[in-house]
Amino acid sequence: MKDPNNVIVQLENISKTFRTRTSFLKGAPKEVVALNRVSFEIFKGEIFGLVGESGSGKTTTGRLMVKLETPDSGKLWVGGNDITQIKGRTLKNFRRKVQMIFQDPYQSLNPYLSAYDSVSEPLIVHNVGNSETRKDRVRQSLNAVGLAPSDDFFYRYPHQMSGGQRQRIAIARAMVLEPEFVVADEPTSMLDASIAIHIFNILSELRKKFKVTFLFITHSLAAARYLCDRIAVIYKGEIVETGAAEDIIQNPQHPYTQALIRAHPRFRH
């Protein structure tokens, strides 16, 4: 792998095909190529944007990186280790260092768990600290996402919070183990514009404060431009363009990127 000091994630020729289930009526199973020889790397401490439309394979890419999916072929390194085939204890250790924030905070949080229980759960699963130190870490994590005073949120349940607050709980839960790498999969597509900006600013702050690296998955080039250092554009399972965020917006090379920019809504004046 390339320069292990600077690169935290590297994908090399990753392919993934999904097969539809066979049934008597539908005949032979169909194959859907989700990813076709995808390669790129993410540098330590950056926010890397993966931009594409629905069905382009962007979520599959994110899920592969946190080992929620396994690639059919290709190699995947995270933090200098080949994680393509890991299992058991190595996998559990790996899960401590990478986390994921999902699209829909209405679905990703357990409605029966209070904010405190949701955020402290990863600490318990990974056996970190005792009940006292855990409380401190939950406090820190809630403060870091702007839910202050944190103790006021301890006993709130998802239905007692707004969408923005719920997503911040989900972020606090992802951050509480102080991971090295976090995949944020369309974290704001269910939220209003002003709240989305607030979430972006929180992610930016977290990156500075905890030196964490983010993969930000989005369908919006404008959101990627606002938040990310570098962007990869994915189309039909293939990376069509990678580069510094502003370069891609100002000087897109691939026809698909150019079409995306043309179609982006803009004010007439």
Place this chain on the structure above:
Amino acid sequence: MALLTVENLSVGYHTRKGFLKSVQGVSFSLAEGESLGLVGESGCGKTTIGMSLMGLLPENAAVTGGRILFEDTDLLQLSKTEIRRVRWKKIAMIFQAAMNALNPVHRVSDQIAEAILAHHADISEETAMKQVESLFQVVGIPPDRMRDYPHQYSGGMKQRAIIAMALSCNPSLIIADEPTTALDVIVQDQILNAIKDFQKRLNVSLIFISHDIAVVADVCDSIGIMFAGQLVEYGNVNDVFDAPMHPYTRSLLASYLTLDKDIVHLNSNPGETPDLINPTAGCRFSERCALADAACSLQIPEWVEISPTHKTLCSRFK
């Protein structure tokens, strides 16, 4: 003469926690062939207004005041049978994620012909099919795809078929509620062009409901900005975007992420959506507003006219 005049419309919902005042004293009017955009965040009451116009409010909703004058008839006074004669025939609606509204086991052309036949007893099946053909031309579906089933269509084509269905009874007003929200940007662009095209060509009036101000700026002649059930700024699209006056409109525009302007770091702590069960008597934006003083949350805000085609529900913006 205005085709539609909404006067002081107030609508609420009975909920377990109390009566939720979803729309509060909203007034606007729409001329024949005009397009109006209603913009606001989720829960601001824009869909409730659309549903009131269609007479499709759910059971737990109640209109607490105002009038909806359509061709000089107050739609709120009509019986269920009477409103059924207006709905779809004169006022049609394109719903959010409407592509799921097509029946999977019938051919798309048959479904739209059925809609025409249901409202016009005197039309033969052949004439109806001819009309479907010309509708598909208007919305841009190739004639050889007419007899396909919905699953053979892409998301964008399904949305085009839904637009064709809304146009099928030749309505004078179309309400489009977030018609492109579920679509990818490139498809969204195509659908918006199709909407602009039929709107001009058929000279039909349009109410376009969206959370995306740039989309509304692209499609509409005039715009109403809504916050927490109140209309807070209203006027000609160019006037409002050239000189936004209400602090909420300004914050909406400031938090819009673009590709053409320079990138600026946006400070935002938007605050929470106000309580609509016990709303403040005054301006509902006052809790979040940087310009607000104590009086703002107590006094009922008044409209300030900036120009004959632009007004705002705030007097502190200067």
